Amino acid sequence: MTIEQKITEIVANAIEKLYATTVSVEQVQLQTTKKEFEGDITVVIFPFVKAARKSPEQAGEEIGKYLQEHEPIIENFNVIKGFLNLSISSAYWLELLGNINAEANFGLKAASEESPMVMIEYSSPNTNKPLHLGHIRNNLLGFSLGEIMKATGNKVVKTNIVNDRGIHICKSMLAWQKFGEGETPESTGLKGDHLVGKYYVIFDQKYKVQIAELIAQGQAEDAAKKNAPLMIEAQEMLLKWEKNDKDVVALWKMMNQWVYAGFDVTYKKLGVDFDSIYYESETYLLGKKKVEEGLEQQLFYQRDDKSVWADLTADGLDEKLLLRSDGTSVYMTQDIGTAQLRFENYPIDKMVYVVGNEQNYHFQVLSILLDKLGFKWGKDLFHFSYGMVELPEGKMKSREGTVVDADDLVEEMIATAKATSDELGKLDGYTEEEAYNVSRMVGLGALKYFILKVDARKNMTFNPAESIDFNGNTGPFIQYTHARIKSVLRKANDLGMAIPTKIDASITLNEKEIGLIQLVGKLPTVIQQAADEYSPSLIANYVYDLVKEYNQFYHDYSILKEENVGIKEMRLLLSQNIAKVIKTGMSLLGVEVPERM
RNA sequence: GGUCGGGUAGCUCAGCUGGAUAGAGCAACAGCCUUCUAAGCUGUGGGUCAUGGGUUCGAAUCCCAUCCUGAUCACCA
Numbered sequence: 001m002t003i004e005q006k007i008t009e010i011v012a013n014a015i016e017k018l019y020a021t022t023v024s025v026e027q028v029q030l031q032t033t034k035k036e037f038e039g040d041i042t043v044v045i046f047p048f049v050k051a052a053r054k055s056p057e058q059a060g061e062e063i064g065k066y067l068q069e070h071e072p073i074i075e076n077f078n079v080i081k082g083f084l085n086l087s088i089s090s091a092y093w094l095e096l097l098g099n100i101n102a103e104a105n106f107g108l109k110a111a112s113e114e115s116p117m118v119m120i121e122y123s124s125p126n127t128n129k130p131l132h133l134g135h136i137r138n139n140l141l142g143f144s145l146g147e148i149m150k151a152t153g154n155k156v157v158k159t160n161i162v163n164d165r166g167i168h169i170c171k172s173m174l175a176w177q178k179f180g181e182g183e184t185p186e187s188t189g190l191k192g193d194h195l196v197g198k199y200y201v202i203f204d205q206k207y208k209v210q211i212a213e214l215i216a217q218g219q220a221e222d223a224a225k226k227n228a229p230l231m232i233e234a235q236e237m238l239l240k241w242e243k244n245d246k247d248v249v250a251l252w253k254m255m256n257q258w259v260y261a262g263f264d265v266t267y268k269k270l271g272v273d274f275d276s277i278y279y280e281s282e283t284y285l286l287g288k289k290k291v292e293e294g295l296e297q298q299l300f301y302q303r304d305d306k307s308v309w310a311d312l313t314a315d316g317l318d319e320k321l322l323l324r325s326d327g328t329s330v331y332m333t334q335d336i337g338t339a340q341l342r343f344e345n346y347p348i349d350k351m352v353y354v355v356g357n358e359q360n361y362h363f364q365v366l367s368i369l370l371d372k373l374g375f376k377w378g379k380d381l382f383h384f385s386y387g388m389v390e391l392p393e394g395k396m397k398s399r400e401g402t403v404v405d406a407d408d409l410v411e412e413m414i415a416t417a418k419a420t421s422d423e424l425g426k427l428d429g430y431t432e433e434e435a436y437n438v439s440r441m442v443g444l445g446a447l448k449y450f451i452l453k454v455d456a457r458k459n460m461t462f463n464p465a466e467s468i469d470f471n472g473n474t475g476p477f478i479q480y481t482h483a484r485i486k487s488v489l490r491k492a493n494d495l496g497m498a499i500p501t502k503i504d505a506s507i508t509l510n511e512k513e514i515g516l517i518q519l520v521g522k523l524p525t526v527i528q529q530a531a532d533e534y535s536p537s538l539i540a541n542y543v544y545d546l547v548k549e550y551n552q553f554y555h556d557y558s559i560l561k562e563e564n565v566g567i568k569e570m571r572l573l574l575s576q577n578i579a580k581v582i583k584t585g586m587s588l589l590g591v592e593v594p595e596r597m
Numbered sequence: 598g599g600u601c602g603g604g605u606a607g608c609u610c611a612g613c614u615g616g617a618u619a620g621a622g623c624a625a626c627a628g629c630c631u632u633c634u635a636a637g638c639u640g641u642g643g644g645u646c647a648u649g650g651g652u653u654c655g656a657a658u659c660c661c662a663u664c665c666u667g668a669u670c671a672c673c674a
Contacts, residue, residue, distance in 0.1 A: 026614090034617065044616060046654070056654085082654085083617060126674075163674065280674095307672060316600080317670090324672040331674050360601060361669050387602080388667080424636065442636090454610065458603065459667065466609070470636040472622035473610075480636050488633050541611060541621090548621080551637065560633045597636085 003041070003096060003521055004030055006073070007086070011043055014066045021051040032518065038078055039085030040514055046082045056082035091505035093517045094570070098502040100520060100577050107523035107584055109153035117155040117347055120146050122354035123272070126163045127259045128172045129197035131266050131406035133389050133462060134356065137451050140590060141386055142354040143272040144452055144536040147588045149352075152531040157346055160274045161338055164256055165281040170237040172196050173251055174230065175203035185258050191265060191407065192258025206230055242328070269410050271444070271590050276345070278338050284329045287337025290373060291322045291329075299372050315368050317361075322369075335366055336373070343377065351377060352534075357385040357457070384534055387459035389451075409464070413443035416468045417476070426597060441592045442476050443468075449475030452589050453540035473544050475591055478582060481547045481554075482593040485579040488559055492572050495560070503570045512553045516574060519546045523581050527588065536589055543585035550578050 007030055012023040029044040045060045052059040057079055064077035064084050076087035100106050122142020125131060131139075142158070150156045176183070176199040185192045207230045214224035225231065240248040267273060291308060294300045300310045300322060308323035322333055329337075342348060353363060363383035370378025391404065418439035421427045427435040450467040454460045470476045492499065509517070522542070530538040559575065562568040586593050 029616075031616080036618085042617085046616075049654085081617065166674070168674075305672090318599095321672060326672080328672085330672070334674090356668090357602070358668055359674095362674095364601085385602085385668095420636075426634085426636070450609095458610090461609070463609075466623070469623070474622085474636095476636060477622095480634080484634055484637085491633060537611085544611090544621080552639090554633080555629095555635095555638045558633070597634090 002525060003088070003092075003518065004525070007041055007043070010067060010071050010074075011063065014063050014070070015048055015051070018062055018066055019048070019051045019053075023048075032515075033085050037080060037083075037085050038087065039076070040088045040518065041086050043084040043086065044082065045079075045084055049082070060084040088514070090507060090509045090514075093509055093514055094503045094505055094507065096521055097517050097570075097573060097577065101501055101573060105584075106577075106580060107527050108151045111150065111153050111155045115153050115155050116349035117157065118149045118350045118352060119157045119159055119342060119346060119348045120149070120352045120354065121159045121161055122146075123160045123267075123274070124163065124355065125160075125263060126168060127193075127196070127256050128168050128200045130191070130193040130262065133404040133406065133409060136270065136406050136409070136447070137386060137389050137460075138354055138356070139267070139270055139272045140448050140451050141384065141456055141536060143270075143590050144588060145352065145354065145384060145534060147590065148527065148531050148536060148539070151527050151588055154350075154531075157275045157348070158273065159342065160277045161283075162260075162277060162279045164279050165241070165284065167234060167238050168200070169252070169256075170234045170241065171203040171207075172200040173248075173255055174234050174237055175199040175206070176255065177251065179206070185261070191262040192260070193262030193266070194405075194407070196255055196259050196262075203230065203234075266406055266410075269407070269444075271592075278341065280334045280338070283337035283341050284334040285337065286341055287333040287335070288323065288327075288329045290336050290340055291333055294322075294373055310365075310369060310372070312365065312368060317365060317368070320365050320369075332362065332366065332369070335362075336369060339366075339370060339375070339378075339381075343375065348377065351381045352384055353381065354384045354386070357387055359383075360385055382534070384456070386456040389460055389462050392461060392463050404462075404464075410444065410447065412464070413447045413468060414440050415443070417443035417446065420468075420470060421597075438594050438597050441594050442479060442597065445475030445479050445586075445591045445593075446470075447475075448589060448591050449478065449540060452536045453544070455537050456535070473541075475586075478543055478547045478586065479591075479593050479597060481551055482579055482582045482586075483595065483597040484554070485550070485575045485582075486595050488575055489572065489579070491560055497569075497572065499572045499576055500569050501573075503573060504566050507566050507570055509570075510557070512549070512556065513571070513574060516546070516549055516553060516578065519549060520574075520577055520581050523584065526585075530588075539585050539588050543582055546578065546581060546585075550575075 008025055008028045011028050012025070015021065015023045027047045029047065031042050031044070033039040033042045043063070045056045045063070049056050049059055052062070054062070060079035060082065064079060064086070067074040067086065068077055073089050073092040074086055075089040078085050120142055123135065123139050125135060146156045146158045176196070179202055180199060183195065185195050188195060190198070207228055210228040210230055211224045214227060215221060219227065237248055241252060291300065295302060295308055300308050302308050305325040306327070307321060307325040310320045310322055312318060312320055320332065321330055323329060339351070342351070355363065360383065363381070367378055367381050370381065418435070421435070421439060421442070427438060430438070446468055451460070451462070453473060489499070526539060526542045530536065557571070559568065559571045562571060583593050
């Protein structure tokens with residue numbers, strides 16, 4: 001039982017006894033007592049003044065007095081305005097600390113056979129260019145969400161949908177075929193995704209030249225775009241692909257393999273992974289079939305030009321195209337097919353899509369369409385929508401070359417971490433491999449934490465310079481604190497001190513220690529809340545609070561040099577559990593914490 | 598124009614199921630290394646919580662209106 005539950009229970013009980021009324025759990029509002037006041041936990045009295053028929057002050061006094069007399073854990077109290085501040089006995093806090101320590105997986109719930117299954121789709125790359133900063137936010141959010149759902153007792157399937165077909169894929173294929181001169185990742189030393197991305201850019205450059213030529217010959221811009229030979233060739237290639245043309249398909253397979261190999265490297269570096277991967281090339285036909293079935297059932301309608309539409313005006317939305325007049329599928333069609341296949345493959349209870357907020361409308365529509373098609377899970381699919389990542393200079397535009405490449409960024413973060421460490425002499429005496437490993441954890445930790453601490457819904461500004469700042473609310477600051485705690489524990493061990501599992505209840509705790517135990521004890525509540533609200537940032541900011549508190553404590557009080565053995569042991573036990581909570585919290589964000597740094 | 602987000606310190610962000618004097622970090626300034634890791638700690642200055650109304654014992658938080666800003670409303674994905 002957490003401290004909040006315990007206090008809620010005894011307060012409710014006290015009020016029922018005193019005022020002969022029933023009290024619901026929601027009525028008992030608790031908060032951590034503000035620093036300026038005496039006490040640990042504060043009860044808001046206002047909700048009870050009616051039942052008490054007394055002033056808030058009087059009621060507070062009465063309740064406080066009752067608690068102090070009847071509940072051994074309440075040592076003292078004071079009332080300020082409508083707030084009853086309770087001081088909890090040290091013995092209770094020490095017991096709580098002992099209980100936390102006894103739980104190896106404190107805060108985490110394991111999934112059981114009956115646990116609901118949550119499928120989380122994230123990443124969703126296109127196979128015509130490498131991953132960029134926006135994908136990084138997506139990947140980190142998706143992975144973290146998966147960890148959080150797991151930690152709250154769900155079975156989690158992480159999935160990816162690879163957008164591997166369409167005209168954009170043909171563009172890079174065509175450019176490679178025409179201008180590539182047989183280049184391969186091996187021959188160039190380029191990562192496969194970067195090589196393919198290079199040809200996507202080349203296509204665009206050559207295409208622009210052709211458009212300019214046609215315009216110079218007197219064509220209108222729109223016409224020029226359609227008539228440029230490269231575009232016509234790309235479309236022909238797409239048609240061939242759809243007809244399963246042997247050569248085109250072979251080229252497509254080869255280039256996609258290059259890209260997948262490149263993506264794998266990036267994913268691995270980022271520390272994200274997937275339990276199952278779906279490809280649009282394998283699901284779009286299924287979606288088409290489903291739409292045709294819907295058409296037969298008159299859920300949709302066909303226009304004169306043979307295109308198929310869903311009329312969603314009854315749902316307050318527009319009409320939505322599902323099949324083009326030439327019978328080919330659109331994005332929505334593919335998502336219907338993918339969803340269906342997934343639900344055939346897994347007993348999914350909840351589907352979560354981690355996709356940027358520019359697709360809010362798409363998922364609103366998808367939900368309704370799936371529902372219309374008779375999939376009962378359609379209605380409760382959850383679109384985890386996140387905002388754009390902008391740079392201090394402004395928006396990222398691939399055409400203007402302001403895109404931050406994911407691989408470059410990761411390398412840059414690690415290199416900066418390395419440089420800073422070297423400058424401070426932090427990694428002296430480490431082997432090269434150890435030093436690199438710490439730099440890797442710190443550089444990635446900086447990046448991941450910086451992105452995950454921000455509320456996902458918001459557009460955010462990613463400032464590379466600031467993100468690598470090792471002060472303040474940053475990953476490295478948290479990692480550093482963890483490493484320092486571990487260092488203290490190692491020294492205690494060297495001194496032959498065993499850290500006890502329980503502390504003698506006669507010890508008196510100071511304010512900071514109580515505050516820390518209270519914070520540590522909140523972990524399970526915070527994780528649950530993060531899961532309920534789909535909010536990794538909640539965890540990030542909680543861990544930061546704890547770390548900040550600990551750092552102050554660390555500077556104000558000695559641990560190893562404390563003379564009172566009982567207090568020293570208690571502080572070691574407390575430190576050990578704080579390290580445990582930091583590690584747990586950070587692992588939910590996919591951030592590693594080094595033992596030393 | 599319709600729909601959906603966002604607007605809190607110079608900057609980046611917490612706080613939002615209503616609670617005490619709105620919090621951190623960065624930047625600026627002033628201190629603290631013979632001390633368990635100074636990638637740290639302490640202090641100072643910095644706010645009409647976009648604006649106006651409403652709900653009530655109490656509003657950054659809930660409701661309404663307005664303004665600013667972003668996304669979206671494609672036979673693109």
